Amino acid sequence: MNTWKRTTAAAAVALMASAALAACGEAPEEGEEAANDFLPCVVSDAGGFDDKSFNQLSYEGVKQAAEELNSEFKDVESNSDQDYGPNLEGLVSAGCDAIVTVGFALSAATVESAKANPDVEYILIDDAADNDFDGEKDAENIKPILYNTAEAAFLAGYAAADYTKTNVVGTYGGQPFPTVTIFMDGFKQGVDYYAKEKGKAVKLVGYQGGEKGVFTGGFDANEKATNTAKQILDQNADVILPVGGPIYQGALTAIEDSGKDVALIGVDADFFETDSNTRDVVFTSILKNMKQSTYEAVLAAGNDEFDPEAYVGNLENDGVGIAPFHNFEDKISDSLQGELDEIRAGIISGDIEVTSYLDN
Structure with missing residues (x-):
């Protein structure tokens, strides 16, 4: 083949390759992974x-x-x-x-x-x-x-009962939805378990069970959230668990206004990590491993492995848990962490029963 023919053939090949790329979109750079059209x-x-x-x-x-x-x-x-x-x-x-x-x-x-x-x-x-x-x-x-946050809240309730100096702990919620009261139920069971095991009279204010409790009526960090927290603190509670997203910010205001030594328990995320304003008062947080479980569900869908069966996070699969005590590490009893480890194992094995609406 002469030089002119080779050049023409090469040009034709290049043109076809260019057309193919135009039809398929730009080719990725070397070492760059092609974009996924899953949205x-x-x-x-x-x-x-x-x-x-x-x-x-x-x-x-x-x-x-x-x-x-x-x-x-x-x-x-x-x-x-x-x-x-x-x-x-x-x-x-x-x-x-x-x-x-x-x-x-x-x-x-x-x-x-x-x-x-x-x-x-x-x-x-x-x-x-x-x-x-x-x-x-x-x-x-x-x-x-x-x-099943009741399992993790049980641990937090036990820890709160062990820590309290006034022998009064409290909780309040946004609205009495099952996903709110499940925290309060578990917390109450943990407080009651501690009182029974230790023979210590610890009073829980703000929640009696079911829909019987103190609720702000919404999930906003407003004056109602602050006043509700003050209502709990006025009953001598020195540990407080607000359940309902931003309403905990009302508790922060109430704690500051009280001038008392009050410990806050967070929900969903580790407040110590997500909100620096809580670091002086947050005792621990009741965790839902939502980032991981959401990530896994979306990843499965993106890999054509979507599974419509319900996922239930619990202590056994690390879907729920409690955060470290952070700045309260030197304020808790020496025996508390070991006791919590034993209780966690007992809940997982079924030797310690924790009930919630998810049992129905």
Whole structure:
């Protein structure tokens, strides 16, 4: 073949290669992984992604999974419950393959969207997607992510009962939803267990069981949250457990205003790590490993391994737990950590019974 023919042939090959690349998109640079067209998405409840709690943790789980899958992801915040349906419609229209909905408040909207879009995979955080309470999930393409936080709260209740100097500990919630009262139930059981085992009279204020307790009526860090915390502290509690996202900020204000030595217990995330304003007062936090469980569910969906069966985090699978005592390490009794380790083992083995709504 002469030089002109070789040059023409080479040019033709180059042109065809260029056309093929144009049809498929730009080729990745050497050593660069091709982008994944799987699109995970996440929608918050009204607390927003900066709540330093379950919205933030779930967002971080989606982000981590997207990074590992080498895919983009979309997120949308809700300002009120009126946003849930429209936000889900928007994400479906954007072509989301899997949608994480954060919080029990989104359950009804998630079910409605899932029924209308059976090809989209939904991951519902903190709710069983059983809005008609018949014991069955309301849509097959929803994976519920649940947490038996009563087990971890039991440990926190025991620790609070051991630590208190006034022999009074307290708790209050946002609203009496099962995902709120499950913390309070476990906390109460832990306090009661300590009192029985140690023969020490420790009083719990703010919660009697079920829906009988003190609630702010919402999940905002407002004056009601502060006044409710003051109501608990006025009953001589020196350990306080606020359950309901940002309402703990009201407890911080109440503690500061009281001038008393009061310990705060966080929920969902380790408050010591997520909110530096709590570091002087946070005793421990009752953890839900939401980032990890969200990450695993999204990663499975991205790898075509979506499993719609419910996940229940507990002490045995490290889905729940309690945070270190941080600045309170030198203030707790020398025997407490060893006792907590034994109790944890007893809960896992079933020798120590902890009940919650998830047992139904």
